């Protein structure tokens with residue numbers, strides 16, 4: 001049996017006059033893993049959406065094994081064995097339903113389908129087994145972590161006859177260990193002759209598992225060919241269209257000793273144990289940890305979004321106990337949460353509306369400021385964080401994934417907060433946006449604000465932070481000065497290593 005081959009030729013797509021794709025060619029071969037990369041908004045998700053039948057108004061030709069095919073609906077795509085694991089996993093899942101139902105969703109939706117629960121569960125389990133996973137499939141999908149949700153979508157794809165599998169930023173919600181597991185699965189599927197498209201901003205991942213590479217920029221094909229032909233640096237330069245300068249800002253002058261936040265003996269009802277932290281004016285404090293170490297729990301607890309207790313707390317010189325987000329915001333604190341797509345933004349509303357939901361009332365969507373003011377502010381934020389958009393009126397759903405994240409971050413810039421907590425802010429954003437974000441954070445620190453920066457990207461912590469606390473199993477197990485920090489040291493402590 002010869003390998004399947006899918007080719008897209010001269011694909012054009014416009015949305016209301018905006019050219020999202022111009023004459024793009026793309027190939028997928030059975031048994032190969034094809035990296036698709038490019039900056040936020042380059043057109044990666046859109047090109048794959050065309051292949052999955054989401055945009056029936058594209059121009060160009062798609063052929064499978066040299067036969068021209070017409071893919072104008074998701075149903076067509078599935079019939080040809082093309083399946084997608086989306087970037088926004090939540091969009092593809094039905095809340096309230098069980099894991100089993102979500103895996104078997106397409107079958108259950110077929111007209112005239114008569115299902116027995118035991119069959120549905122059994123088939124769902126069988127699909128998960130292909131990924132070496134066994135969950136209780138009766139559980140509600142609402143209780144799943146992002147990593148689990150992604151596995152559910154992957155299992156859904158594999159429950160069909162799958163010839164071409166598209167993974168849109170599959171590792172963004174995963175830690176190193178979970179990513180490794182996914183790579184094992186991808187390699188196995190490759191071995192079974194499935195053609196895989198792997199979208200990611202993490203060049204080292206692409207290098208590790210892809211044999212072919214395509215780079216898009218501004219909706220155009222910039223480069224395609226064997227992965228081995230380009231160095232990681234060259235790939236980034238193709239993405240950006242220019243040379244890459246140092247992505248981290250230069251070292252800031254030392255900050256003073258003035259303390260903004262001080263907390264001792266913080267515990268929550270779950271993971272966190274006896275956390276003590278001090279954040280100074282003008283300081284960027286890193287919180288390093290792998291997934292599950294408690295970074296998100298710590299950020300939320302400090303913000304008062306979860307139940308916790310501290311033996312002693314002080315915020316901006318006042319006694320303080322973190323127990324209420326509204327109170328935290330009034331006292332000058334802001335949190336950019338990890339699950340921004342769920343917690344931080346309103347996907348059906350325009351950028352201007354999203355940015356003007358006042359940060360001091362961020363949990364109520366009705367506290368808006370004047371329309372003109374909102375508009376001007378939105379234009380300013382768009383420029384400051386580099387959001388790729390047609391303007392403040394565009395709804396978030398129309399933005400690329402990375403650009404939605406920039407909106408979520410931009411939303412917090414207006415608040416006169418002086419303690420800003422960022423939980424994994426660079427997930428899914430491209431190198432250019434990362435550089436902009438680092439500059440922004442550096443600028444905030446230079447203004448005298450204190451930043452808490454939680455991340456599992458150790459290189460970023462080393463590049464950016466003045467001091468880094470390593471979190472392991474809900475406890476701070478090491479504290480390292482930024483100047484002395486090395487990635488290996490952070491990794492050592494965050495996997496449970498102890499000081500000699």
Ligand SMILES: Nc1ncnc2c1ncn2[C@@H]1O[C@H](COP(=O)(O)OP(=O)(O)OP(=O)(O)O)[C@@H](O)[C@H]1O
Nearest residue numbers: 015020040041042043044045046398399400401402
């Ligand atoms: N339905 C739509 N209507 C209008 N514009 C759209 C629509 N879908 C996508 N776009 C625009 O097309 C461009 C490409 O978006 P796409 O989501 O493909 O980017 P991407 O390369 O996947 O980026 P990211 O890395 O941020 O996920 C963006 O400028 C986006 O705003």
Ligand SMILES: [Mg+2]
Nearest residue numbers: 045087400401
């Ligand atoms: Mg995308």
